[in-house]
Amino acid sequence: MNRLPLQAVLFDMDGTLVDTERLWWEAVEQVAGRPLTEADRPDVLGRPVEHTAAWLAAATGTPAADLADTLHREFADRVRTGVVPRPGALDLLDALARERIPTALVTASPRSVADTVLEALGGASRFAVSVTADDTEHTKPAPDPYLAACRALGVEPSGCVAVEDTETGVRSAEAAGCAVLAVPSLAPIDAAPGRTVLTGLEDVTVPRLRALLPYRLRVMTWNLWYGGTKVHDHRAKQLKVITETDVDVVGLQETYGTATEELAEALGWHHHRAGTNLGIISRFPVTAVLGDPDVGFYGAAGARIAVGEREVDVWTAHLDAEEYGPYASEPLAHEEVRLGQLRDTLRRIGDAAPVVLVGDFNTPSHLDRPDVQWPVTKAAEEAGFRDSFREARPDAVRDPGHTWSPVHAHPEPQDRIDFVLHRGLRVLDSRTCVSGTPRTWPDVENNDWPSDHAAVITTFSLGSGPATV
Numbered sequence: 312m313n314r315l316p317l318q319a320v321l322f323d324m325d326g327t328l329v330d331t332e333r334l335w336w337e338a339v340e341q342v343a344g345r346p347l348t349e350a351d352r353p354d355v356l357g358r359p360v361e362h363t364a365a366w367l368a369a370a371t372g373t374p375a376a377d378l379a380d381t382l383h384r385e386f387a388d389r390v391r392t393g394v395v396p397r398p399g400a401l402d403l404l405d406a407l408a409r410e411r412i413p414t415a416l417v418t419a420s421p422r423s424v425a426d427t428v429l430e431a432l433g434g435a436s437r438f439a440v441s442v443t444a445d446d447t448e449h450t451k452p453a454p455d456p457y458l459a460a461c462r463a464l465g466v467e468p469s470g471c472v473a474v475e476d477t478e479t480g481v482r483s484a485e486a487a488g489c490a491v492l493a494v495p496s497l498a499p500i501d502a503a504p505g506r507t508v509l510t511g512l513e514d515v516t517v518p519r520l521r522a523l524l525p526y527r528l529r530v531m532t533w534n535l536w537y538g539g540t541k542v543h544d545h546r547a548k549q550l551k552v553i554t555e556t557d558v559d560v561v562g563l564q565e566t567y568g569t570a571t572e573e574l575a576e577a578l579g580w581h582h583h584r585a586g587t588n589l590g591i592i593s594r595f596p597v598t599a600v601l602g603d604p605d606v607g608f609y610g611a612a613g614a615r616i617a618v619g620e621r622e623v624d625v626w627t628a629h630l631d632a633e634e635y636g637p638y639a640s641e642p643l644a645h646e647e648v649r650l651g652q653l654r655d656t657l658r659r660i661g662d663a664a665p666v667v668l669v670g671d672f673n674t675p676s677h678l679d680r681p682d683v684q685w686p687v688t689k690a691a692e693e694a695g696f697r698d699s700f701r702e703a704r705p706d707a708v709r710d711p712g713h714t715w716s717p718v719h720a721h722p723e724p725q726d727r728i729d730f731v732l733h734r735g736l737r738v739l740d741s742r743t744c745v746s747g748t749p750r751t752w753p754d755v756e757n758n759d760w761p762s763d764h765a766a767v768i769t770t771f772s773l774g775s776g777p778a779t780v
Contacts, residue, residue: 318470326496357479399512457487532669538567562627562669585612628670664735
């Protein structure tokens, strides 16, 4: 099972690493001049000083700025004399340091308070980065503090675990796209997808943090070009590409009969072969086969794969290659044939999610050539499918992503006709793949790249949270 690698751990401060929620509660009670109640929690816990000061100002009539200064002073005094690390906090920080996993402090407290707490934890050297309420325009529950910490560390939020103790902080970290470990200090927090709730940090280890990250699913689409038979030693070269790209699932077209089984057997993978032209190979178990197993040369086939606790439907499609639009005097003359094939595929897929649809569509994308409303890719978009390559690389001029063709030169148009589409997943990256520098047709026998198409490889996260592009 391939999980995303743990790039960093991002810690909230108050109530998470140190027992300051009690000190903050006492400071607010002192300034408010009354005991606080359960009803006061949303305006006290996990909030920046300015929010709580404004809340008190509305109740007391005292200027918010004066109240903020008083709150700062009362809280800082209590921190200097009474801050206590939460059980297990220092041990976890030391374990992360031993494994050279970067850490960041991400707090809604001001810099002056954060620096005081950092000293109590043994100095700022415990953290590569610290982000406070003074460092971003918006603080928790907005995602800004966690996004700022990730930028400063040079890591992706999807590869980070955020450790939080309040619902406000959890919402901030999840909005940024981090996996969350919640260790509630005063108010309870419910478990949710992408969120783990524990009572404390005592039993938290680095392997346990790694296990909180979502599974990675790296999907390739690849037209093998008559099974690869135009190139010498093609099967070994295909295996080399699949192994070196570290993909998890490959949707194949032009398998030439036996390529699906042979590749899967050599890799020790699972597979589904449909007809003589289509196949899916997967390092994850295939739990169901989808579509017509006797599909013709053109069409689509699918397989349901089990990735950890989740299942994902993966379909591979090969659409009719006749009268390619950019060749024709009437670009859309033959598109109805391909559109019919795609609509049949979409009907078979239904409302399934998450689902990945890959393949050689033999048509350009309306996202690349907006002068023509290419109906095949438009129909996929209307069915809720997103083009993973254009999500990751939205500039079609800077990143054309041509897949046709690495071996067919002018007058063949260079175009993007191979796609990894998805519904219900998060895209981490997408790119085309061609190994070596292929010689052009007909001098292709000794090419390292055994196809006339580039492959497309998209890395998905199976975790929850907003997509990043």
